[in-house]
Amino acid sequence: MDLxxxxxxxxxxSMITFGGSAPLPLLRDDLVAQRGLLQxxxxxxxxxxxxxxxxxxxxFVIPIGYFVGGVPGAVVGALALCLVxxxxxxxxxxxxxxxxxxxxxAALRGIQAATLGLILTLGYTIVVATVHTPLDLAIxxxxxxxxxxxxxxxxxxxxxxAAIGLVAHLPGI
Amino acid sequence: MDVxxxxxxxxxxxxxxxxxxxxxxxxFGGGSTTLVLMQHxxxxxxxxxxxxxxxxxxxxxxxxxxxxxxxxxxxIGHRLRGLAGAAICLLGMMLPATAVTVLFTAxxxxxxxxxxxxxxxxxxLPATAxxxxxxxxxxxxxxxxxxxxxxxxxxxALAAGSFALMALLRVSSVVTVLGAGVLAIFLxxxxxxxxxxx
Numbered sequence: 483m484d485l486x487x488x489x490x491x492x493x494x495x496s497m498i499t500f501g502g503s504a505p506l507p508l509l510r511d512d513l514v515a516q517r518g519l520l521q522x523x524x525x526x527x528x529x530x531x532x533x534x535x536x537x538x539x540x541x542f543v544i545p546i547g548y549f550v551g552g553v554p555g556a557v558v559g560a561l562a563l564c565l566v567x568x569x570x571x572x573x574x575x576x577x578x579x580x581x582x583x584x585x586x587x588a589a590l591r592g593i594q595a596a597t598l599g600l601i602l603t604l605g606y607t608i609v610v611a612t613v614h615t616p617l618d619l620a621i622x623x624x625x626x627x628x629x630x631x632x633x634x635x636x637x638x639x640x641x642x643x644a645a646i647g648l649v650a651h652l653p654g655i
Numbered sequence: 656m657d658v659x660x661x662x663x664x665x666x667x668x669x670x671x672x673x674x675x676x677x678x679x680x681x682x683f684g685g686g687s688t689t690l691v692l693m694q695h696x697x698x699x700x701x702x703x704x705x706x707x708x709x710x711x712x713x714x715x716x717x718x719x720x721x722x723x724x725x726x727x728x729x730x731i732g733h734r735l736r737g738l739a740g741a742a743i744c745l746l747g748m749m750l751p752a753t754a755v756t757v758l759f760t761a762x763x764x765x766x767x768x769x770x771x772x773x774x775x776x777x778x779x780l781p782a783t784a785x786x787x788x789x790x791x792x793x794x795x796x797x798x799x800x801x802x803x804x805x806x807x808x809x810x811x812a813l814a815a816g817s818f819a820l821m822a823l824l825r826v827s828s829v830v831t832v833l834g835a836g837v838l839a840i841f842l843x844x845x846x847x848x849x850x851x852x853x
Contacts, residue, residue: 498829502722503790507821508828515825526780527763533786535759537679537752538689540722544753545760553757560753567725567745571733573715585840590718591798592839595810596832598794599817605787606822612780621778625785630792639786640779647778648771 483519485558488550492543492562497569500590502540503529504597507604509546522611524549529608533636617650665736666703668743674701675728675747680755689724693731703735725749809842 495508506529513520528549532542540563547559580586613619621643628634666674674696682689690713697703704712712734716727725748732744766772795814799807813835820826 496721498720498832500717500720500723502724503787511828523780526783527767527776529787530779530783531756531760531763533783535752535756536682537756538682538722538724538748540725541752541756544756545763548757548760548764553761556753556757556760560749563722563725564745564749566721567729568741570716570719570721570726570729571738571741573719574730574733577715577718584844588840588843589836591806591810591843592813593832593836594794594798595813595839596817596835598791598798598810598814599821599831599835600828601787601791601794602814602818603822603828605784605791606818608780608784608787612777613784618777618781622781622785622788625782626788626792627785629786629789636786639782643778643782644775645778648775651770651774651777 483513483517483550485551485554488547488555489558489562492547492559493565496543496562496566499600500593500597502538503542503604504600505540506542507600507607509543510604510607513546513550520546520549522607526608526612529604530640534640617646621646665740666701668736668739670701671732671736671740671743672747675732675744676751679748679750679752693724693727697731704731708734806843809839813839813842 491509491512492505495505495512499505499508506525510522510525514522514525525546528542528545531545532539535541541560543559543563544556547555547557549555551558609622613622625639625643628639629636675693678689678692678696682692694706694709698706698709709731712727712730713723715730716723719726725745728744728748729741732740732742734740736743763776767776795811798810802810817831817835820831821828
């Protein structure tokens with residue numbers, strides 16, 4: 483896949499979704515399901531890297547770009563994020579015109595609801611691709627409970643999961 | 656640095672870059688951490704915006720596709736220093752964070768080839784599924800709490816419907832998202848008054 487089509491794909495999926503994590507399943511549709519360029523594991527990895535490294539949510543596009551085309555791919559992913567962010571300035575002009583339409587708010591709520599469905603789909607996809615043993619399932623459930631119901635830091639959750647994975651796969655145990 | 660800075664006129668571009676670079680580099684854990692740090696630096700510490708102005712940039716950024724925090728950086732920069740400010744704040748937020756992410760990904764690719772590293776990764780991957788569900792849970796709570804019951808129920812039904820369409824029936828996500836937007840115009844106005852808000 484050339485970098486230009488990757489750039490355009492990133493632009494497309496970012497412009498039709500709201501919020502950092504939302505375009506991930508769309509990108510997966512395109513790169514895994516349609517083009518067969520990456521694996522589901524690559525997407526789960528990109529999400530984990532995005533969570534571990536600093537910055538706002540949504541930077542997982544950068545590791546995905548890296549998997550697609552090395553450092554230039556990563557830079558292209560970052561550029562697409564920047565371009566979409568800059569386009570918010572259009573909203574400053576648009577806002578005066580459409581903000582008072584009742585349909586605008588309702589449509590945005592519907593899009594947010596579908597975004598919620600997207601994130602669920604993402605979780606479901608990762609479960610299907612990576613949860614094979616009872617231990618995998620236990621890790622997934624524990625990570626959910628810790629992030630949803632406690633104030634434990636995401637970094638600690640990831641580090642804990644890595645430690646469990648390391649011990650469970652030590653040769654000779 | 657204190658609140659008196661705002662009396663000295665708009666901030667310098669260099670100061671904007673450093674402030675947003677700091678926020679981008681120090682905000683581990685994504686979304687809420689970044690927002691809290693940004694508010695702390697821009698409102699509390701530097702006094703560049705009031706709480707109210709900060710909230711209005713946040714609300715506007717929520718209405719635009721893409722990464723909300725990046726869009727909000729653009730809006731804050733634009734408010735403080737026009738187009739140049741918008742570009743500088745975005746660059747500050749992205750540049751250091753991107754560099755760290757690229758380095759870490761390269762490290763990850765090396766790690767994946769190593770048996771011990773591969774073991775760690777098999778532990779982390781199922782955890783990310785749990786984390787994705789937790790993000791969905793928090794998102795659902797934010798959508799439903801405070802909204803009229805009928806609107807909350809409609810939002811949850813639309814979310815469940817989208818999930819079923821995309822995950823189980825493999826309907827295109829673009830079609831699903833746009834369809835949910837159109838459907839909501841009819842459903843939510845019926846459920847919660849003219850604009851679906853309380």
